[in-house]
Amino acid sequence: MFHHLIASFLPHLPKKFIWLFSRRYISGVNLEDAVKTALQLHPAGAWTTIDRLGEFITCMKQAEESRDAYMTIIDRFGIENLNVTYSLKPSGFGLLIDFEACYELIRQVVMKAHDGNQLVRIDMEDSACVDREIELYRRLHAEFPGNTGIAIQSYLRRTANDLKEVAEWHTSESPVNIRLCKGIYNESEKIAYKRPEEINRRYLADLEFLLNRGIYTAIATHDKELVNGAFGLIDKYQLSPTQYEFQMLYGVSPDLRTAIIEKGHHLRVYVPYGEEWFGYSTRRLKENPEMVKHIIKAMFVRA
Numbered sequence: 001m002f003h004h005l006i007a008s009f010l011p012h013l014p015k016k017f018i019w020l021f022s023r024r025y026i027s028g029v030n031l032e033d034a035v036k037t038a039l040q041l042h043p044a045g046a047w048t049t050i051d052r053l054g055e056f057i058t059c060m061k062q063a064e065e066s067r068d069a070y071m072t073i074i075d076r077f078g079i080e081n082l083n084v085t086y087s088l089k090p091s092g093f094g095l096l097i098d099f100e101a102c103y104e105l106i107r108q109v110v111m112k113a114h115d116g117n118q119l120v121r122i123d124m125e126d127s128a129c130v131d132r133e134i135e136l137y138r139r140l141h142a143e144f145p146g147n148t149g150i151a152i153q154s155y156l157r158r159t160a161n162d163l164k165e166v167a168e169w170h171t172s173e174s175p176v177n178i179r180l181c182k183g184i185y186n187e188s189e190k191i192a193y194k195r196p197e198e199i200n201r202r203y204l205a206d207l208e209f210l211l212n213r214g215i216y217t218a219i220a221t222h223d224k225e226l227v228n229g230a231f232g233l234i235d236k237y238q239l240s241p242t243q244y245e246f247q248m249l250y251g252v253s254p255d256l257r258t259a260i261i262e263k264g265h266h267l268r269v270y271v272p273y274g275e276e277w278f279g280y281s282t283r284r285l286k287e288n289p290e291m292v293k294h295i296i297k298a299m300f301v302r303a
């Protein structure tokens with residue numbers, strides 16, 4: 001209740017004040033801020049995935065701007081010697097306005113990544129987008145299997161079935177690439193598991209399903225219980241670090257990040273940037289008021 005109250009109040013505060021906590025999670029407003037962050041993370045052994053903020057659009061002209069922006073991002077990172085991938089939210093490409101046009105725009109981005117032998121991952125959004133985003137991935141994977149991946153959310157009740165479907169597309173010539181996360185949107189109990197223990201149990205079951213099938217998995221979590229569970233599965237299936245990676249959000253749990261890298265695992269940091277940082281921050285708060293506790297902490301504790 002307290003978190004809900006604060007979450008609804010924060011968007012009315014001055015932008016400068018919101019930036020005080022957002023800056024911990026967002027690399028900056030411009031592409032060069034994201035480049036700078038990636039270059040800073042690189043010497044510590046962290047790879048990066050770049051996300052341009054701006055998923056809420058109202059017309060396909062804005063979707064074309066998203067496509068153009070990602071083309072520029074890929075060009076810009078192409079001149080750096082970094083291990084980088086790109087993460088995008090299909091709603092920013094018009095997913096909910098015109099599915100076919102959205103697919104075509106994202107396909108152009110993936111084709112460009114393919115030319116540079118890089119990867120574009122489809123972030124998973126709220127439950128209204130899941131069918132469409134899996135369909136996008138099905139098509140893109142069929143054409144560019146090595147250059148595209150998708151995020152899957154363990155809190156969704158449908159996920160075990162979705163993973164079975166996606167695993168059927170996986171072959172050694174056309175490998176599937178999954179980022180497994182808990183899921184961040186505020187879904188109803190009908191759609192999503194709600195109890196933390198249940199979400200964690202589902203997460204580890206989903207992770208075992210993927211790793212057992214040799215599917216490259218990005219283990220996206222800051223939850224120590226899940227990280228330890230992942231270590232156990234990596235041992236159980238005798239996996240080499242080329243078969244998975246860990247992923248964490250920029251600004252979250254840097255100590256855990258260092259500990260994972262020091263153990264010899266690959267780790268990628270999700271680096272968002274963009275002019276839409278204010279809307280992004282306040283929308284994320286409305287979707288998940290529990291974030292308030294992290295924000296309050298971030299105001300006092302420097303990462």
Ligand SMILES: Cc1cc2nc3c(=O)[nH]c(=O)nc-3n(C[C@H](O)[C@H](O)[C@H](O)COP(=O)(O)OP(=O)(O)OC[C@H]3O[C@@H](n4cnc5c(N)ncnc54)[C@H](O)[C@@H]3O)c2cc1C
Pocket residue numbers: 122123124125151153179181182183184185220221222223224247248249251252253269270291294295
């Ligand atoms: C790389 C990456 C990509 C993601 N992509 C998606 C996606 O495509 N779709 C989607 O729905 N969700 C995505 N998420 C978000 C994810 O679904 C979770 O909501 C988020 O990671 C928190 O879950 P957790 O596993 O870290 O566990 P939690 O139990 O939520 O967190 C574990 C601990 O991590 C710390 N922590 C977690 N989040 C924060 C924070 N924001 N600020 C400060 N501390 C924090 C806290 O100490 C907390 O106790 C992504 C997460 C990561 C790491």
